[in-house]
Amino acid sequence: MRSLKAEPRYLQQAGQRRVTIRSRSNGGRRDPAPSRLAFRLQRLWLTPFVRAFTRIGVPVFVVTLALGLWLGDEGRRADAMAKLEDIKLSIQNRPEFRVSTLTVEGASPEVEQAVRAMLPVQLPASRFAIDLVAYHDTIARLDAVKDVSLIVRTGGALDIKVTEREPVILWRTPSGIEMLDEIGHRTASLTRRDARPDLPLIAGEGADAAVPEALQILAAAKPILPRARGLVRMGERRWDLVLDRDQRILLPEENPVQAVERVLALDAAEDLLNRDFTRLDMRNADRPTIRLSAPALAQYQAISAGALNSVKVSQ
Amino acid sequence: MTDLYQAQRAMRNMRKAALQRGVVALLDIGSSKIACLVLRFDNDDAVREAEGIGSLAGQSSFRVIGAATTRSRGVRFGEIDAMAETERAIRTAVQAAQKMANTRVDHVIACFSGAVPRSYGLAGEVEVMGAQVGEQDLARVLASCDMPDIGQGREVLHAHPVNFALDHRSGLSDPRGHVGARLAVDMHLLTVDAAAVHNLIYCIRRCDLELAGIASSAYVSGMSSLVEDEQELGSACIDMGGGATAVSIFMKKHMIFADAVRMGGDHVTRDIAAGLQVPMATAERIKTFHGGVVATGMDDREMIELAGNSGDWEKDRRRVSRAELIGIMRPRVEEILEEVRALLDVAGFDHLPSQQIVLTGGASQIPGLDGLAARILGQNVRLGRPLRVQGLPQAATGSGFSSVVGLALFAAHPQDEWWDFEVPAEKLGGRSFRRALRWFRDNW
Numbered sequence: 001m002r003s004l005k006a007e008p009r010y011l012q013q014a015g016q017r018r019v020t021i022r023s024r025s026n027g028g029r030r031d032p033a034p035s036r037l038a039f040r041l042q043r044l045w046l047t048p049f050v051r052a053f054t055r056i057g058v059p060v061f062v063v064t065l066a067l068g069l070w071l072g073d074e075g076r077r078a079d080a081m082a083k084l085e086d087i088k089l090s091i092q093n094r095p096e097f098r099v100s101t102l103t104v105e106g107a108s109p110e111v112e113q114a115v116r117a118m119l120p121v122q123l124p125a126s127r128f129a130i131d132l133v134a135y136h137d138t139i140a141r142l143d144a145v146k147d148v149s150l151i152v153r154t155g156g157a158l159d160i161k162v163t164e165r166e167p168v169i170l171w172r173t174p175s176g177i178e179m180l181d182e183i184g185h186r187t188a189s190l191t192r193r194d195a196r197p198d199l200p201l202i203a204g205e206g207a208d209a210a211v212p213e214a215l216q217i218l219a220a221a222k223p224i225l226p227r228a229r230g231l232v233r234m235g236e237r238r239w240d241l242v243l244d245r246d247q248r249i250l251l252p253e254e255n256p257v258q259a260v261e262r263v264l265a266l267d268a269a270e271d272l273l274n275r276d277f278t279r280l281d282m283r284n285a286d287r288p289t290i291r292l293s294a295p296a297l298a299q300y301q302a303i304s305a306g307a308l309n310s311v312k313v314s315q
Numbered sequence: 316m317t318d319l320y321q322a323q324r325a326m327r328n329m330r331k332a333a334l335q336r337g338v339v340a341l342l343d344i345g346s347s348k349i350a351c352l353v354l355r356f357d358n359d360d361a362v363r364e365a366e367g368i369g370s371l372a373g374q375s376s377f378r379v380i381g382a383a384t385t386r387s388r389g390v391r392f393g394e395i396d397a398m399a400e401t402e403r404a405i406r407t408a409v410q411a412a413q414k415m416a417n418t419r420v421d422h423v424i425a426c427f428s429g430a431v432p433r434s435y436g437l438a439g440e441v442e443v444m445g446a447q448v449g450e451q452d453l454a455r456v457l458a459s460c461d462m463p464d465i466g467q468g469r470e471v472l473h474a475h476p477v478n479f480a481l482d483h484r485s486g487l488s489d490p491r492g493h494v495g496a497r498l499a500v501d502m503h504l505l506t507v508d509a510a511a512v513h514n515l516i517y518c519i520r521r522c523d524l525e526l527a528g529i530a531s532s533a534y535v536s537g538m539s540s541l542v543e544d545e546q547e548l549g550s551a552c553i554d555m556g557g558g559a560t561a562v563s564i565f566m567k568k569h570m571i572f573a574d575a576v577r578m579g580g581d582h583v584t585r586d587i588a589a590g591l592q593v594p595m596a597t598a599e600r601i602k603t604f605h606g607g608v609v610a611t612g613m614d615d616r617e618m619i620e621l622a623g624n625s626g627d628w629e630k631d632r633r634r635v636s637r638a639e640l641i642g643i644m645r646p647r648v649e650e651i652l653e654e655v656r657a658l659l660d661v662a663g664f665d666h667l668p669s670q671q672i673v674l675t676g677g678a679s680q681i682p683g684l685d686g687l688a689a690r691i692l693g694q695n696v697r698l699g700r701p702l703r704v705q706g707l708p709q710a711a712t713g714s715g716f717s718s719v720v721g722l723a724l725f726a727a728h729p730q731d732e733w734w735d736f737e738v739p740a741e742k743l744g745g746r747s748f749r750r751a752l753r754w755f756r757d758n759w
Contacts, residue, residue, distance in 0.1 A: 032385065033403035034410050040523060042410055046419035 092128040100124035100156040107162040111144050115160060127152055143186045169211055170196060172203040172230075184211035200225075204233030213256065214239065220260040224273065238283070243273070249280045259285070323471075323734040329527040330726065333422030339527060339726055340381075340409060340420040343719035344401070344427045344515065346390045346558025346581055347677060350711070350719040351408035353381030353416040354726060377727050379706035381416025383408045392577045393429025393532070393559035395514040402521045409522060423519055424528040424726050426535050426718055428554065428561040430511030432472070434572045434662070435463045437502035448481065448490045448498055449757070454737040456500045465506045472512070472531050473505040474733035477569040486567070502733065505531055505573050528726070533561030533573040535721030540675040540699030540714070541565055549667030552699065553655055553688075554718060555678035557581045560651055562658050564667070569730070572662040576654040580678030583647045590643040591635060593621050602681075605637055608645045609683035614638040648681065652691040659692070673699035677715030 034042065044050055071077050100123055104112045118138050121129050132150050139148045139160070147163040165187040167179035177190040179199070186208070190196060202214050214231050217239060221228060224243070232240040239256055241249040251259050259282040266272045266288070272280070276296035281289040292300060333339040334356050343350040354377045385407040389400025413420055439460035443452050457476060465471070479487040481495035490498060512529060519526050537552035546565045554561040556579045564572040583606075588598035605619050614637040623631040664670060672692050674684060679698055689696045700712065701720035711719070 031403070033407045036406070039406045039410055042413065043419050043523065046413055046417065048419075 092126045097127040098124050098156045099127050099130060099152060099158050102158045103160065105159065105161045107160075107164060108144070111142065111162060111164060114142060115139055115162065123158075124156065130158070144188055146181075167196070167199065169214065170199045170201045171208055172201060177201075178208075180208055180211050182211065182215065184208040200228075201230035202233065203230060204236075206236035207231070207233035209236075210239075216257050217241065217251065217260055220257045221264070223264060224267070227273070247273075247278060247280070250283050252283045252285065255285075262288070323732070326526060326528050327734065329422060329525055330424065330729075333424075333525075333527045334726075336422070338380075338416070338418055338420055338422075340412060340423045340524070341719055341722040341726060342405065342408070342423050342425040342519075343532065343716075343722065344390060344393075344395070344405070344425060345387055345532070345556050345677075345718075346393055346429075346579060347387055347556065348384050348715070349387045349390075349404045349408045350384045350716055351382070351405075351412040352379050352707075352711070352719050352723060353412045353418070353420055354378065354723055355380045355416075355418075356727070377705065377723065379704060379708070379711075379723070380418070381412035381414070381420075382708045382711045383411030383415060384711070385411065387557070391429075391558055393427050393556060393561075393575065394508070394511045395427075395518060398514060398518055398521075402518045405518060405522050409524065421525055422527040423524045424530065424722055425515060425519060425526065426530040426532040426722050426725075427511070427515060428532040428556050428559045428575055428718070429577070430507040431577075432531055432533065432561075432573050432575050433465070433469070433506050434574060435465070435504040435506065436571070437461070437463065437504055438499065439502070440497060440499040443481075443496055443498050446494055448493050448495060450491065450737045451753075451757070452498055453491065456498045457502070457733055457736055460500065460502050463504070465504075468509045469506045470509040470512055471504055472507045472529060473503070473534060473570070473573075475503045475569055475730055476733065476736075477501045477503050477571055478567070488567075503569065503571050505534070505570075507531070528729075530722060530725050531561070531563075531573055532556070532718040532721075533563035533575060534570050535725050536561065536675055536701075536718040537563040537565050537570060537673075537721070538724050539701040539721030540673055540717040541671075543568075545669070545671045545673065548669035548671070550669060550671035550673060551659055551664055551692075552673045552675060553679075553692075555579055555651070555674060555676035556718075557677060560655060560676070560678070562655055562662075564659070564662055564664055566667060572664075574658045574662070576651060576658065578647075578651045578654065579676075582651075583644050583678070583681075586643050586647050587640065591621060591633075591640075592630075593623060597621065597623065601640065602644065605640055606644055607637065607641050607682045608648050608687045610638045610641040610645075614641060644681070645687070648684065648687060649691065652688055656691055665693075670695055672696045675699040675701070675714045675717040677713075679714050 045054075071080075102116065102119065102123060104115050107115060118135070120131070120135065130152075132152070136148060136150050139145055139150075139162070144164050145162055146165045149161045151159045151161075153159055165181040165185060167187045168182050169180050170190065170193065171178045171180050172193075177193060179187045179190055179196065181187055193201065200214075200218050202211070207214070210233060217231060218225070218228075221241060227243045229242045229244055232242055234240050234250075238253040239251045241251060241260070243249065249260075249263055262285075263272070263280065263282060272290075275290070276293050277290040278293050279289075279291040281291070330339070337356050339354050339356070341352040341354065356377045385404055387401075388404045389395065389397030390404075395401045409420065409423075437460040439456050439458075441452065441456040441459045444455075445452075456479075478485060478501040479490040480499040480501075481487055481490050481493050482497055484495075487493065515529065516526055533552070533554060536554040537546075540554075541550055541552055546568045549564070549566045551562060551564045554563075558577070558579045558581050560576040560579050562572075562574050562576070563570050580602075584595060584598045584602055587593070587602055588595050591598065591601070593601070601619060601621070605617075607614070617637040618634045619637060619640060621631075621633045621635060623633075625631055659665075670693055672688065672695055674688055674696060675698070685696050685698055698714065699717065700714050701717040702724070703712065704720055704723055707716075707720065
């Protein structure tokens with residue numbers, strides 16, 4: 001008896017594959033209509049607010065969140081900073097930025113040595129390692145240096161141009177002798193007066209503050225300079241011109257130069273300075289006064305007494 | 316009646332809201348295709364509003380920014396037949412148009428040609444209350460029109476006041492402010508099957524869209540394919556669609572009659588499919604490429620290959636002459652035109668001063684149709700294409716798109732309908748306070 005199921009008409013041979021032809025259900029064409037969900041999603045996407053939020057808001061939020069999470073860890077932050085520092089250093093240490101030579105111009109050997117010693121780093125060094133402003137300030141703080149300019153030239157040369165202060169006067173202080181320039185700024189110390197016999201000497205407390213005035217007085221007193229031993233600042237307000245033979249000219253607080261000129265005029269007229277006195281007081285311009293020395297005074301009194309007697313005799 | 320009044324007012328408000336928002340979609344639900352346009356309105360026409368109609372009758376204020384067409388499914392005779400299928404087709408069209416417009420559309424104005432439209436002429440007459448005709452007089456005269464028996468399960472789709480007459484003067488388009496005693500109105504009422512409208516509303520709701528207006532496609536295609544003097548002097552627009560042929564008669568820029576023949580291009584296709592024993596798709600293709608209604612001697616020699624894949628070589632290799640094809644098509648086209656002729660006769664079209672007939676719609680593209688229509692309908696026949704509006708793609712300028720373009724005009728500058736006028740004070744009933752307020756406003 002045959003079964004109800006028909007026998008397969010074509011038996012499957014070895015090496016053959018069974019292929020099922022499936023007809024597509026709805027006329028063979030895909031339904032072009034969007035599903036309700038797709039339709040709604042597209043409408044949502046076309047809503048301007050949603051669009052703006054998705055295209056700007058969400059990326060910004062995600063990036064901020066990721067950065068925040070990543071940087072929230074202390075160690076990671078330090079690592080990142082270290083890496084950044086490494087990169088910075090590797091760029092700074094490139095040969096293009098290397099400074100290898102240092103030339104100092106216009107400085108005396110002592111100053112040049114000091115300038116070289118003040119350089120904070122060992123050459124060769126990176127240009128970024130030298131704080132030029134601080135270095136400039138350090139050099140300018142030297143007493144002997146009036147002005148300084150620093151230039152880093154291509155090829156790794158650091159040029160320092162120094163203008164030194166010129167000493168014009170000596171200032172004797174209790175601790176020693178200082179050399180001052182024309183505005184009274186200290187340039188260097190001196191152990192012996194003999195080292196600079198060409199410079200005039202001043203003394204007294206606060207004398208350095210009035211150096212310009214002292215220079216004017218000295219210029220005015222040029223004819224008597226061979227006799228002058230120096231100027232002494234008195235009470236930080238006026239000058240005494242000290243001469244040899246223990247003589248002093250007391251100059252006024254105001255217009256000392258005119259007082260000196262007057263002294264010179266008196267000297268020319270009456271040979272004043274060769275007289276035997278200890279003090280010539282010019283402080284009162286109306287009434288110059290002199291103090292005679294003790295022998296001169298005695299002699300003066302003897303002379304004036306003799307004259308009195310002769311007058312009496314003649315009477 | 317008031318229910319519909321409220322519904323129409325609600326839709327009008329929705330339309331205003333859509334214009335305020337600036338984007339509105341237009342949907343032509345046809346039997347053979349569903350077309351969707353997305354309009355963008357520029358809202359800077361506050362000045363133009365004050366002057367009345369904007370330049371180019373308001374057409375310059377909008378621009379088409381999205382257009383899409385899809386094969387219609389589930390629509391027969393211009394009515395929704397299978398809801399789910401139609402909904403999917405609407406979704407396809409709207410999605411494509413939205414994608415082209417690159418914006419989201421929430422408001423839709425739709426038109427359809429079927430649902431057995433029926434026209435009624437209404438007349439109302441009322442004494443003018445004051446010396447001049449005011450808004451309230453208009454409301455009263457519109458309310459005084461006696462409602463015809465439109466039948467069970469039908470709804471009013473359009474209600475245009477076509478003509479106002481004041482005493483012995485007729486043909487007034489706007490009687491407000493005129494001095495007179497008796498005000499009369501002629502109104503054109505278009506009713507359709509309520510079920511079709513409700514189906515349409517339901518379908519559009521299912522697509523998450525708001526319905527901002529419904530129009531009859533006979534009306535809107537007349538608005539877009541008739542030129543101004545044709546609308547003024549009297550003409551008929553015959554929109555030959557896939558499943559229904561809509562007829563509308565315009566006079567003095569108002570639609571005075573509309574009806575539809577429940578036959579269209581799909582029936583021609585079906586005849587070809589039946590006559591030549593080919594699938595509908597092939598028949599449609601043959602109709603589009605080789606169709607015609609006037610046979611010449613040349614057509615006997617022009618053979619058309621009927622390709623098929625039935626597996627039967629003899630069947631797949633058949634050839635027919637173009638004359639045979641025309642022989643199949645012509646009787647059906649003639650039948651449609653005869654029906655249209657009957658409709659026009661009923662409407663009294665031959666009494667109009669000008670009897671221009673404009674053929675439009677997708678099925679009007681059959682070569683030689685104007686000649687055939689001239690024999691049946693009258694001498695003044697021309698083929699109409701929709702008006703050109705800004706931004707309309709070239710693909711949507713064919714005569715098949717006249718109703719959707721008309722919808723654009725309808726959206727930009729709608730004619731006043733009954734529900735755009737004020738509600739008569741008597742109908743307001745218990746709102747005596749508002750009546751008192753109105754009295755104060757009118758009298759002080």
